Amino acid sequence: MNYQTFQPHPDLQALVNCYWTLEVPAEKDAQKQRIIPDGCIEMAFILGDDVKRYTSEGEFIIQPRAMVLGQTIEPFYIEPTGYVNTFAIRFYPYGFANFVTIPIKNLVNKETPIELLFGEKDGNALEKKIIEASDSRERIGIIERFLLDKMNEKSTIDxxxxxxxxxxxxxxxxxxxxxxxxxxxxxxxxxxxxxxxxxxxxxxxxxxxxxxxxxxxxxxxxxxxxxxxxxxxxxxxxxxxxxxxxxxxxxxxxxxxxxxxxxxxxxxxxx
Known part of the structure; x- marks a missing residue:
């Protein structure tokens, strides 16, 4: 596994904990991985092969390739189908609410495609830019410009x-x-x-x-x-x-x- 973290731009440090990347070579007999709640909301882009998320012992969904994972209050399993390559943004608990208008409680315990949060046009454009970027630094620049543009200047953290x-x-x-x-x-x-x-x-x-x-x-x-x-x-x-x-x-x-x-x-x- 190759897991790296990167610090956000100073203007986003109050809302974004970090950016992280994860690369794992494809394995013939990949193990299910149990994901534990960490109190944060994350926006993730799956750049490698699909990832399964189990909804029960034998049933699963394929995670959206550009999504927001809301607060989780119970563990769940994921399983890669091949090569793992993920770029993600980890928000502080109160951070993500500053970028969307829908109630954050609607995101709990599930993955939500970003096009449902930011609109089909903006969501698809962001996903395309992230996928086509050449490296992590370029992806960080893309997401930071997106977040700074989306941030409502009138909104303040309660x-x-x-x-x-x-x-x-x-x-x-x-x-x-x-x-x-x-x-x-x-x-x-x-x-x-x-x-x-x-x-x-x-x-x-x-x-x-x-x-x-x-x-x-x-x-x-x-x-x-x-x-x-x-x-x-x-x-x-x-x-x-x-x-x-x-x-x-x-x-x-x-x-x-x-x-x-x-x-x-x-x-x-x-x-």
Whole structure:
């Protein structure tokens, strides 16, 4: 696997986490790969062979070749049909809402073709330019011009949503929403509405994903193999809560995670 990341233009740094590319040679017996929620929304362009996304044990769809993957709150499997070559943009949780007018909650747990988000003319033109570009740097230039043109200058990130996300990131997802809002119930209702509009999931769900990321990184970097210590360092109430959340978002328990062939791609992204 050849996985690389690139930093965005300064004018987009508040909204775009990074650009990434992934190349994997075709394999005769390619393994399914389990994809774990990471709290981000991504725009992806499949430049190689088709990729399957399983909707059940034996059923799958072919992913659109130019798509936006919304927030995911449950794991899913993908499987390459041959050579993997992907270029993608990873947005911060609140970032992608600044480029579209539809509710972000409509994108949750699925892939949406970009022509449905930006119109057939603009979507197809962008896809064509990305495909015909000679390298990653040229593709980054194309997508940055597109995003800067699409950005509505009047739109601003909702201050309550952003401050909540900042607090969740600062505390690795452990901060309670009540504490962030200092018990103001009217703000909480407003926050819930705006989160669904701008992020696509609830603040509680996003906090759980961010906290799980902390635990996954500890496991993958082999900081400790003791699940109790991982739960404590990741601010879980106890080991049982850690295991419950882990299984909810990955589909397996922590002891089966490391060394699992279906986790190779997710492991690469999280390291």
């Amino acid at each position: 201050s309550i949503v952003k401050s909540t996300i900042d607090a969740l990131l600062l505390t690795n997802g452990s901060a309670s929403i009540g504490a962030i809002l200092k018990g103001d119930l009217s703000k909480r209702r407003q926050l819930e509405r705006n989160f669904l509009k701008q992020i696509g999931v609830s603040p509680k769900q996003l906090g759980k994903v961010i906290r799980l990321q902390t635990a996954l990184k500890m496991m993958l970097n082999k900081e400790t193999e003791n699940l109790t210590n991982i739960a404590y360092e990741s601010e879980y109430f106890d080991q049982a809560h850690f295991i419950k959340d882990f299984k909810e978002f990955t589909g397996i328990n922590p002891k089966k995670f490391l060394g699992n062939e279906s986790m190779a791609l997710s492991t690469l992204f999280y390291k």
